[in-house]
Amino acid sequence: MGPIRQYRAFFIGGILLFINGVSTDLLSARDRGLAYGDGHFTTMLIKHGQVVWWSAHLARLQQASARLGFAEVDWSILTREVVQLAAGQTQAVAKVMLTRGIGGRGYDGSGCQTPTRIVSLADYPSHYQGWQQNGIPLLVCQQRLGDAPMLAGLKTLNRLEQVLLKNELAARSGVEGIVLNSRGFLVEGVSANLFWRRGKTVFTPDLAHCGIDGIMRRHVMGMLKQMSIELRVVEAPLESLWQAEEVWLTNTLMGIVPVNGIGDTQYPSPVLIRRLQERLVIEV
Template sequence: MFLINGVEQDSLPANDRSVQFGDGCFTTTRIQNGIPTFFDQHLQRLQDTCRALMIPFSDWATLGQEMLSLAKSHINGVLKVIITRGSGGRGYSPAACQAPTRILSVSPAPAHYPGWQQQGITLSLSPVRLGRNVTLAGLKHLNRLEQVLIRTHLEQTNADEALVLDSEGWVTECCAANLFWRAGDTVFTPRLDHAGVNGIMRQHCLARLAQSRFRVVEITAREDAVRKADEVLICNALMPVVPVNQYAEARYLSRELFEFLAPLCEQSIKS
C-alpha cells in the first residue's frame, strides 16, 4: 500500500518533481515485529538529505508518526519513505513548488537474504560506473538511474551482486549495498566523499568496528585490493550483513569479520 501525504492512494501528479527530475530523497528500513528498525537514524538521514538538497520539508513529527503507524501491523517487512520537492511548474526552478510530498509504502521483506547469509554470495564487476559528485556523494537521492543500469547488467550474469567503481576507477559500493573487506586485522571500506551512498548499516558497522580489536580504514582503493583481501562482506539495512564467497578468480574462505558483525547487527535490529 502507499500513503501519500497521509492519504491511502497510489497515484501522484504528473508534475511532481520526483517524476520530472528525480527531485527528492528516500530511505528504506526493515520492519521487525511492527517496529521500523533504526527509526531515529532513518529519520535523521531524511532530514540531512533534505537539508543538503534544499527541500523545505518540515513536518517531521507527522512523518515519524506515519512511519510508526504503518509499520505497526507488520511482523516482518520493508518500509520505504520518499520525500519529493512536490509539484511545480515546467523547468528546473523549484520556485513554483507549493509543498513537499511524502510517500510511504510497505512491502514484503526480501526472501533471499537469509540464504545469502548462510551460503554467501558471488560478486561480479559492473561495467557501469558511478559519476563523481561531491555535492551528492553519500546521499540517498531519487536519481537512481545508475543503479538501474547496474542491476540490468547484473541480471545478465550469474553473480548475486555487483562490485561498482566510480568514473575514476575507485571501488565505491555494490548495487544495493555497502562494501567491507578485511586484510589481517585491518578492515577497509571505500570513502564515499565523491560517489556512493553512506548507508545506515554501514554507519552502524563502522561504529561497532571502532570499539573492536579491528583497525578500520575508510580508503580510496582500486578493485585489486578487494581481490587480494582475506575476507569480503556487504551490508544494508535489510540484509543486514552478507559474506562474499567469490569475486572474479578470488575466493574467500574466512568469515571472521562476518561472524563478528552479524550477531551485533541482528541484535541491534531486534532490540
C-alpha cells in the same frame, strides 16, 4: 493519522502505499520527483512492529532535505505515519520517499513550498536470510559510477545508474556486483555498501565523490570501533580485494552478507563477518 487506519488493508500491486497520508498510487505529473528525480528516500527494516533504527533514518531524511534545499517537512506527521504502518508487522520493509513537490518551471524549484510525502510497506525479501548464512558470489560490473560530489552520500530518487547496473547483472546472470567509479576506485555494490578485511584492518570505500552512505554502513563502522578494530576509509583500486581475507556487503535489509568470491578469488573464512553478524542479531 486517520487515512492510514482507514485504508490499512488496501494494497496496490502488493504494496501498501500512501501519498501525503492518503492511500493512493496517483501522483501529479507536475511532481518534481517524477519530472527530475528531485527527491530522496530511505528504506527501512520492520521487525516485531518496530522500525529498526528509525531515529537514524529520520536523521538521514532531514539531512538530505537540508542539503537539497527542500521546504520544511512536518517530521512529526511522517513519524506517526511510519510508526502506524509498522504496527503489527512481524517482518517487513517500509520506505519513505520525499520529493520537492509541485511547483516551479523547468529546473527552478524555488516555488515548491510543500514536499510530497510517500510512505509504503512491502514484504521482506526472504532470500536475504540465505545470503547471510551462505554468502554470495560477486562479479565486477563493467559500467562505472560518475563522480557527483554535490550528491555524494545521498540516496536520491535519481537511481538510473543503479537501474543500468541491475540490468547488467541480469544480462550476466549475476547476483550482486562490485562497482567502481570513473577513476577506477572501489565505491560499493549495486545495492549495498562494501567492506573488506586484510590482516587486522578493515577497509571501506571513501564516498566523498559518489555512492550512498548507508545506515547499515554507519552501524557496522560503529561496531568495529566498539570492537577496537582498525577501520580505514580509502580510495582503493579493485586489486585491493584480491589481497583481502574477507569481503562483505551491507544494507539495512540484507544486513551483513559474506562475499564467497569474486571471479577466481575466493574468501572461505568469514571469521570477522560472523562476529559482526552475531552482534547485529543482538542489537536488532
